[in-house]
Each structure stands twice: as structure tokens, then as C-alpha cells.
Amino acid sequence: MINSINEIYCLGIESTADDFGVGISTCSGEILANISDGYIPEKGGIHPREAARHHAMVASDVLDEALIQAGIKSSDLSLIAFSQGPGLGPCLRTGATVARALAAYLNIPLVGVNHSIAHVEIGKLKTNATDPITLYVSGGNTIISAFNSGRYRIFGETLDIALGNCLDVFSREAGLKHKKGIPLGAALEKLALDGNNLVLMPYIVKGMDVSFSGLLTSAVALLRQKKYRLQDLCYSLQEIAFAMVCEVTERALAHTEKKEILLTGGVAANKRLQFMLSLIAKDHGVSFNKVPLEFATDNGAMIAWTGLLAFRSGIVTPIEESIVKLRWRIDRVDIPWMN
Amino acid sequence: MDELVILKLLQKGAEATISLASWYEKKVIIKSRKIKKYRHPQLDERIRRFRTIHEPQLIYEAKKAGVPTPTIFLVDTKNMLIIMEFIQGKQVKHLLTILSTTERSQLCFKIGVLVGKLHFYGVIHGDLTTSNMLLDDYGKLFFIDFGLGEKQNELEVRGVDLHLMKRGFQSTHNKFAKDSFKDIMSGYSNVMGKPFTTNILKKIREIERRGRYVEERKLK
Structure with a gap:
């Protein structure tokens, strides 16, 4: 990659949860680098402090690797973007510290990016979608959003835990292990392929919202009964949980009359969920857009790209306003670049 | 059912297809809960049957609670369809933006009164979006689409019902969501009384805070 003098390069840092990611994007949306290093807990879920420690340890290597992959020097950068929230406090702070230091050292502007918006924007960049209903499902998020009067509005969301969280906790209860390259969700999906008997569990849909805590409790209780094959339980949990998010996505689609569905987040990797949503899209004559896995899971490229979009609309984040926002909702941010 | 002739597909919703039909020379609505292929057949059958009944x-x-709804003519659990009265009117979703501020405020008050009547009688609508409210040509407000509803008196469930409506206004009608919700709650209060309304508003705030990402987490 050869750098031209006029090109703007934005480096984005993602560190909301277990992944530390660095991406580099050009103004036209060319992703020159997208490097990530994930923290894998020895047992249990993400320990925020341990994850932050991991991020601090790998930060410099990931940054170097991204610059090498992009074929540019740090002095070529024009902008630093970072995920300012929502997410886990210690993790967010580690990424923000790296971002502030870089921006100050290179003497270039800083832009704080909302993580959920970044998922939508990179999704639009990497698919044909321009104004979709987005189903964003991951370990920490379950949001059905769409653009309406200046912002991404939340049409539906979880009333308690996230879809990915529900699947992960069940998987751990079932003794599955998170390995490098094989997240818990993938292990669960693999087992579910061998399931064929539907075990009934609570199906909780409230308007365009969903609730997974009762489903999780029930699934874990059934697991402990040892009456059913694990494959059947994995299969049933997926069938029921996915049907719930599909129903509310379809409801939001009918309500907003949008013409595109966008699926993103870590759970977007699940083939069964992809298939279910594609059927809904077909049924309504709208397009189904699945974000490629590299850009659907947490990544630095999405932060870089969204930082650029914001910067081009005149948004910068002065260091003194760059404090992280742990509970920063997607519908709290104006989106000037969509007008 | 030879007497039934489908005239026009009106809407393809998330769980049902709404068609205009002629039935014994009367204009009716057919709400048909078609098979959702994305769902496991057993789960699909269960959901469709439960909601149709x-x-x-x-x-x-x-x-019975005094809330105008379409009259049901026939329930067919074999084909999972309901034949009901056709209401000539407009979805509130499309009306709100074209009304004057006063008219909008009056309509929202009316919505609040009807929600209050439902809750007073122990009916939870379950999907109080402006897509599910119709204003007929005579200015009478109808609630439709009770497929996600339940009979419940709990404060929590009533709170969720209102919370979903509030969030719906914020996402669909953001420009006047705040005022509209205020008007709705004053209509609601007219039926349920001030003390209960104060209670439920507190409950709604509690439910909101329970959400994944809400800035205000502690009770003020």
C-alpha cells in the first residue's frame, strides 16, 4: 500500500470487552488493516480487570502489526478513533488511554465512537445495505435498530441479558470450553447440528422486546435434570432464542417499512440464525445482508471507519471530553452523516 | 367457506397477514397466522395456535373494558385465522405526523384513556405501537392486534406494557415523543387515578434502568 499525501488515514481502537482490536481505514472506506487479539478467560466469563490487563499487554504489538499490515507509518495517520462505550469499564479505559496517548503524541485529532453505531456502519460499508433494520446480537448486546430522524433508534432490545450471554452461560454450564478461534457459541452451534428433538422452553417476546433470563434458567434446569441429550438442548435453545429475535426483527421490519435487514455482532456467525433471517427477508421481499465475520465481531476497523464518518461531519472529541461511557446507548448519538 | 372471497392483501405483519375480504356480502378482515418457515414447526404451531385462540x-x-376493538366473527383454529370486523380508518402511526399540536395532544390523551381502561380491567395489550391503533372516519379510536396480550393485574406487567409504548414513541415519533407520552399518561391517570399513575411511572423508570445500557442506574 502506498500512501498519498492527500489520503486521510484513521486508526481505530476497539476495546469494549474481550477483544483488543486495531483497524486502519481510508476516507473512502478502504480497510487497510484489521488486527485483533482476544482475551480468553481460564474459566468463567470475562473478568473485566483481567481482560483490561490483557489489552494493555498486547496493545503495542497489535498497533505495530496493524501499521505493518497497512504499510504506513504512525506519522502518516491523520486521526485516532476509539470505542468510547458502551462496554466494560476497565477495558474501555485501557483502549481510551492508548488512543489519547497516540493522539497527543502524534498531535492529531481524537474521535470517540459509539461501539454499537460502529457495528452498523461497518456493516453498511461491507454489504449493500444503506438504510437497514439492524439486528445486532452479541455477548453484550441485543438491539434491533433503524435510522429515523437523525439517529439510530432502538425499536427492540433485550429486557435483561443479551442473546450471546444466554448462549455462552448455557455452554459453560454444559462444560463447553472457549478455545482460540472457536468461541463458545460456535461450540454450541456444532452440538446443535446433531440435535433433532425440540424441548420446549419459555418463549418470551414483549412487543419488539425479548427476554432471555427465563429461557436461560429453564435451559440450565433442563440440563441438570440430565433427562435430555445435550445436543437436543443446544438445538432447542438455539431454535427458541433465535425464533424470538427473528420475530421481533420481523415486527420492526413491518413497523418501519424498511427494505433491508442487516445482521451483525458475534452471534451473526451462527448459520442457523442467518438462515432464519434470510427466510424472513425473502418472505417480505427485502434484502438480507450478513456482515462478514471479520467485521461482525468486535473489530478495530469498524471504529476507524465510523471515526472517519464522524470526523468528516465535523465531530472531534477533545481529550478532556474523552471519558469513557459505560452505558452509552445507540439512540443517544446524532448521526449527521446520514442526512 | 365458499362465501369468503379475499379482495386485497392489506398488510404483511410479523405474525399475521391481514387481508380485506368479502364474507356473506360483508366487508371483513381476515387475520391469518401463516406458517413461519423460519421457526421450528412444532414451536410455530404452538405459537400460532395459542395466539389465534x-x-x-x-x-x-x-x-368489556370499554375499549373499541374489531368484533370477532369467526375463529378457525385449523387454518389459524380470525375473521373480524373491518374498520375503515387510519393507523395512528401515519396520523401523528400530520396532526396539529392540539389535535395530537387530544389523540394521545385518548390513547392514554384507552390504555387506562385496559389496565383497569386487567388486560395487557403487549404491543402498544402506533401501528396497532386505528382512528376511524368518525374519530373513534380502536385498538387492534392483541396477539401478544395477556390478562394480568401485576404492576410489573402493566409497567412493561407502558414502557414498550414509550420506547416505541421515542423510536418512531421522536420529535414529539416526550409531549405525547405526557399526554398519554394524563389520559391514563384520568382512568387509573393519580396515586396509581405516580406508582407506575416509578415502575417504568425502574424497568428502563434494568436495561443493558442505561445511563441512570440508581434511584434518584
Whole structure:
């Protein structure tokens, strides 16, 4: 990659949860680098402090690797973007510290990016979608959003835990292990392929919202009964949980009359969920857009790209306003670049 | 059912297809819960059957509570369809933006009164979006689509019902969501009384805070 003098390069840092990611994007949306290093807990879920420690340890290597992959020097950068929230406090702070230091050292502007918006924007960049209903499902998020009067509005969301969280906790209860390259969700999906008997569990849909805590409790209780094959339980949990998010996505689609569905987040990797949503899209004559896995899971490229979009609309984040926002909702941010 | 002739597909919703039909020379609505191929067949059958049976029951309960709803003519659990009265009117979703501020405020007050009547009688609508409210040509407000409803008196469930409506206004009608919700709650208060309304508003705030990402987490 050869750098031209006029090109703007934005480096984005993602560190909301277990992944530390660095991406580099050009103004036209060319992703020159997208490097990530994930923290894998020895047992249990993400320990925020341990994850932050991991991020601090790998930060410099990931940054170097991204610059090498992009074929540019740090002095070529024009902008630093970072995920300012929502997410886990210690993790967010580690990424923000790296971002502030870089921006100050290179003497270039800083832009704080909302993580959920970044998922939508990179999704639009990497698919044909321009104004979709987005189903964003991951370990920490379950949001059905769409653009309406200046912002991404939340049409539906979880009333308690996230879809990915529900699947992960069940998987751990079932003794599955998170390995490098094989997240818990993938292990669960693999087992579910061998399931064929539907075990009934609570199906909780409230308007365009969903609730997974009762489903999780029930699934874990059934697991402990040892009456059913694990494959059947994995299969049933997926069938029921996915049907719930599909129903509310379809409801939001009918309500907003949008013409595109966008699926993103870590759970977007699940083939069964992809298939279910594609059927809904077909049924309504709208397009189904699945974000490629590299850009659907947490990544630095999405932060870089969204930082650029914001910067081009005149948004910068002065260091003194760059404090992280742990509970920063997607519908709290104006989106000037969509007008 | 030879007497039934489908005239026009009106809407393809998330769980049902709404068609205009002629039935014994009367214009009617057919709400047909078609098979959702994305769902496991066993789960699909269960959901469709439950809602097809449940919805007419709730619509009847709503009527008893004094809330205008379409009259049910026939429930067919074999084909999972409901034949009901056709209401010539407009979805509130499309009306709100074209009304004057006063008219909008009056309509929202009316919405609040009807929600209050439902809750007073122990009916939870379950999907109080402006897509599910119709204003007929005579200015009468109807509630439709009770498929996600239930009979419940708990404060929590009533709170969720209102919370979903509030969030719906914020996402669909953001420009006047705040005022509209205020008007709705004053209509609601007219039926349920001030003390209960204060209670439920507190409950709604509690439910909101329970969400994944809400800035204000502690009770003020």
C-alpha cells in the first residue's frame, strides 16, 4: 500500500470487552488493516480487570502489526478513533488511554465512537445495505435498530441479558470450553447440528422486546435434570432464542417499512440464525445482508471507519471530553452523516 | 367457506397477514397466522395456535373494558385465522405526523384513556405501537392486534406494557415523543387515578434502568 499525501488515514481502537482490536481505514472506506487479539478467560466469563490487563499487554504489538499490515507509518495517520462505550469499564479505559496517548503524541485529532453505531456502519460499508433494520446480537448486546430522524433508534432490545450471554452461560454450564478461534457459541452451534428433538422452553417476546433470563434458567434446569441429550438442548435453545429475535426483527421490519435487514455482532456467525433471517427477508421481499465475520465481531476497523464518518461531519472529541461511557446507548448519538 | 372471497392483501405483519375480504356480502378482515418457515414447526404451531385462540378472547375482554376493538366473527383454529370486523380508518402511526399540536395532544390523551381502561380491567395489550391503533372516519379510536396480550393485574406487567409504548414513541415519533407520552399518561391517570399513575411511572423508570445500557442506574 502506498500512501498519498492527500489520503486521510484513521486508526481505530476497539476495546469494549474481550477483544483488543486495531483497524486502519481510508476516507473512502478502504480497510487497510484489521488486527485483533482476544482475551480468553481460564474459566468463567470475562473478568473485566483481567481482560483490561490483557489489552494493555498486547496493545503495542497489535498497533505495530496493524501499521505493518497497512504499510504506513504512525506519522502518516491523520486521526485516532476509539470505542468510547458502551462496554466494560476497565477495558474501555485501557483502549481510551492508548488512543489519547497516540493522539497527543502524534498531535492529531481524537474521535470517540459509539461501539454499537460502529457495528452498523461497518456493516453498511461491507454489504449493500444503506438504510437497514439492524439486528445486532452479541455477548453484550441485543438491539434491533433503524435510522429515523437523525439517529439510530432502538425499536427492540433485550429486557435483561443479551442473546450471546444466554448462549455462552448455557455452554459453560454444559462444560463447553472457549478455545482460540472457536468461541463458545460456535461450540454450541456444532452440538446443535446433531440435535433433532425440540424441548420446549419459555418463549418470551414483549412487543419488539425479548427476554432471555427465563429461557436461560429453564435451559440450565433442563440440563441438570440430565433427562435430555445435550445436543437436543443446544438445538432447542438455539431454535427458541433465535425464533424470538427473528420475530421481533420481523415486527420492526413491518413497523418501519424498511427494505433491508442487516445482521451483525458475534452471534451473526451462527448459520442457523442467518438462515432464519434470510427466510424472513425473502418472505417480505427485502434484502438480507450478513456482515462478514471479520467485521461482525468486535473489530478495530469498524471504529476507524465510523471515526472517519464522524470526523468528516465535523465531530472531534477533545481529550478532556474523552471519558469513557459505560452505558452509552445507540439512540443517544446524532448521526449527521446520514442526512 | 365458499362465501369468503379475499379482495386485497392489506398488510404483511410479523405474525399475521391481514387481508380485506368479502364474507356473506360483508366487508371483513381476515387475520391469518401463516406458517413461519423460519421457526421450528412444532414451536410455530404452538405459537400460532395459542395466539389465534388467545387474541379473540382478549379482544372480547377489551370490549368489556370499554375499549373499541374489531368484533370477532369467526375463529378457525385449523387454518389459524380470525375473521373480524373491518374498520375503515387510519393507523395512528401515519396520523401523528400530520396532526396539529392540539389535535395530537387530544389523540394521545385518548390513547392514554384507552390504555387506562385496559389496565383497569386487567388486560395487557403487549404491543402498544402506533401501528396497532386505528382512528376511524368518525374519530373513534380502536385498538387492534392483541396477539401478544395477556390478562394480568401485576404492576410489573402493566409497567412493561407502558414502557414498550414509550420506547416505541421515542423510536418512531421522536420529535414529539416526550409531549405525547405526557399526554398519554394524563389520559391514563384520568382512568387509573393519580396515586396509581405516580406508582407506575416509578415502575417504568425502574424497568428502563434494568436495561443493558442505561445511563441512570440508581434511584434518584
